[in-house]
């Protein structure tokens with residue numbers, strides 16, 4: 001699937017959701033404690049792990065700095081974690097910054113000129129760097145050199161500055177937005193996929209061990225199934241279920257406890273939260289499954305257009321519950337099944353739909 005087409009940037013409103021993939025303020029300290037420290041502890045992403053293992057081992061054997069690495073993938077899949085593992089495996093210090101923090105070429109020059117030999121520079125959201133900084137980065141990556149411009153206008157001069165060899169680890173949720181000259185300068189590109197439930201179960205067991213929480217396999221499976229393929233969400237749900245287990249039960253997480261806790265937080269069996277379900281319900285109950293325009297749908301759920309489009313829809317599309325078509329938003333048969341409703345054409349005159357489901361027929365009807 002190509003999530004690059006969806007807006008997976010930290011969309012407004014996503015941070016506050018229990019199933020939001022971006023990090024909340026309170027997540028960051030706990031996340032640090034739960035981060036795998038080396039490649040063997042890092043769950044899943046077999047391909048990227050194997051390839052990276054080779055790149056790093058080869059560099060170590062040659063006694064050289066590793067090639068620049070680009071990691072692409074949706075928020076919360078482990079890009080920051082992997083960059084820290086790269087530093088640990090290379091026994092090198094790491095400097096962490098992000099595209100939005102580098103708005104002027106001078107900001108980047110200051111960082112680059114203070115790097116030590118072999119240091120890892122982690123540049124998160126690299127697609128959000130300013131153009132002048134990006135151009136400076138091309139030369140730095142290729143020749144380990146930057147031209148610092150002193151003065152302005154006709155009197156301006158470029159002073160070349162040699163840099164120690166370093167490894168840039170760039171992370172992006174939108175690889176398609178990177179200009180080709182920047183993409184081409186990475187020696188290795190790893191694409192992070194969403195995790196399958198069995199992998200998330202391993203993440204949850206590992207985190208439960210670190211948090212000193214007792215959890216049985218069925219409890220871990222229940223949380224994994226609601227974590228939207230994302231370790232960050234799995235860890236967050238685990239912490240909320242732990243609270244419930246501690247306050248309302250004997251502290252042990254079983255399937256029943258996980259189900260009860262996550263229903264308190266309105267996260268359903270497939271990982272949809274209140275907003276996702278409100279969008280689906282409006283689409284099915286008010287518009288017979290669509291097609292309906294985004295603005296109309298947003299008004300129906302009392303949310304901004306952007307919130308529906310950027311916060312709720314990407315996951316609904318990924319789950320195959322909603323389709324974006326040129327004629328508007330359309331529910332798929334899986335959406336009707338998920339909410340336990342019957343599509344109008346199948347329901348007959350007393351069907352649950354409001355009778356506005358004509359478009360449904362053309363797209364998904366028999």
Ligand SMILES: Nc1ncnc2c1ncn2[C@@H]1O[C@H](COP(=O)(O)OP(=O)(O)OP(=O)(O)O)[C@@H](O)[C@H]1O
Pocket residue numbers: 021022023030031032034035036041042043044045074075076077078079080081082124203231232235
């Ligand atoms: N493969 C993994 N195995 C175990 N835990 C993981 C894995 N990937 C991510 N995590 C956990 O998920 C949390 C989020 O990971 P991380 O911060 O690396 O994501 P990210 O892709 O950098 O997100 P963002 O794009 O928002 O910066 C971390 O605390 C880490 O504990």
